[in-house]
Amino acid sequence: MTPTPFAQRLTERSLTLGTRLCLGLDPRLDAYESRDALRQHTLAVLDGCAPYAACVKPQFAFYEALGLWGMQLLEDLCAAARSLDLPIILDGKRGDIGSTAAAYAQAWLMGDHAGDALTVNPFLGAETLTPFVEAAQANGGAVFVLVKTSNPGQADFQGEGVSERVAQVVARLGQDEVERSGSELSSVGAVVGATHPQELAQWRAAMPHALLLLPGLGAQGAKAADLAAAFLPDGTGAVVSASRGIQYAHALDVDAAGAAAKSFRDELNAALKL
Template identity: 35%
Template structure:
């Protein structure tokens, strides 16, 4: 079934126009933020969460501004902000706001998933609206979020409902990039591995929400560190955009992610966090200059590999 799905069709149109399937993961680490930024905020706020949060926001804005010509999708991982308390959460909120202000798309990497009523609260917080009296207010207002399907379909349903109501999207964890993912995800249920069973669920949800571009607002997280599984899962979920972590610092490269794409260069968003955020630590350059170069090189490498495979 195809129809109006403005977010996913808009995303694909931009990927085609800008030739960029890159996601920049905004995973700020206090110890890796440039010393000049930290020094300024420690001087202003002392050794406090406020100093950390202001440093994170300064750093994130600098990265976003630097890489926008190569990447327009950004994925802040909420745990890197939660560890700094209320001030850290405020930095997360302001980061998401800033991405939208400059015309980017936000993937809230929240990995939520709980019993129905709790999932509904998570879904409203990150995708929907909360009604207070006569007003409807948005809390974090991500475009997409990552969700954990371990509790089953009733933990997913509230997110799908918010997607339909507010034209949002989700990426369901299917085959993750971490080394121990197989301890659970590769176990068999009958003749089917758990990650394949989840892929079947995702496909069933995706065909109900397919836009004019042929893709759905229900996507899947599939790691670049498992290229063979990536290839099989592309066949099992033809209507789902893949969010592909594991590029760069985790060992994945352009050749590892090419199977996530269709013949038109669509179907995947490739995430790189540390390799872009902290490129300056290897080059010795200004952090924005180094990030811009790293993003440009990543984009060029993936586009070149897609062109090679297409020949």
């Protein structure tokens, strides 16, 4: 059976639940008294915040830092998200050449332990995206290509037209796909920092068929009220990620995490006048 494309799943969930929030889950061991406490709280936050989230985004680094135990937690987290019908964006920023890129794609876009989508780094060349895009399309998944990241230092290497050139590649890949499939949104999305609100209209226009993943809401300083330009007219086409502001709300209180997720959801909807 042909899997439902990621963009369709995300759009349907967003419209059904009325949410544009991407729930980031980044468990930091130094915030907990034990590994068991970290595990229980992270899974409880996922469960408590799922009604307010369009998707979930685990950041690999925090699970890798915990060793094999952390990777098992990541697999369990993904299994729990699937049981909640919550699309999974694995934030690994993978990127490499040839067979290595293909191996990364196999690891994180295929099989039982894979996510539904993966963030990818294009800076080794456009050709390195091919294994990821092919794996995503074959499995109903997606890739989110780094175009303009949320950190202040991004200008060191993403300025002087570099991000624009990456956006052109994303747009070309997306155009090719939608022409074949007839869908409005492609499996090739883009990461554009919510911390660049003045540029969002530019990136939306440059990549008309791309899902946009906007990190930086909350702790990094981005404001929901500034982000409407990233969305399509019907309020789809983008999700906005918040992590620390939810998972670590009020001394690890799960109810507070849920309240924070609901608040972010409502702020995004207000920005879109929904």
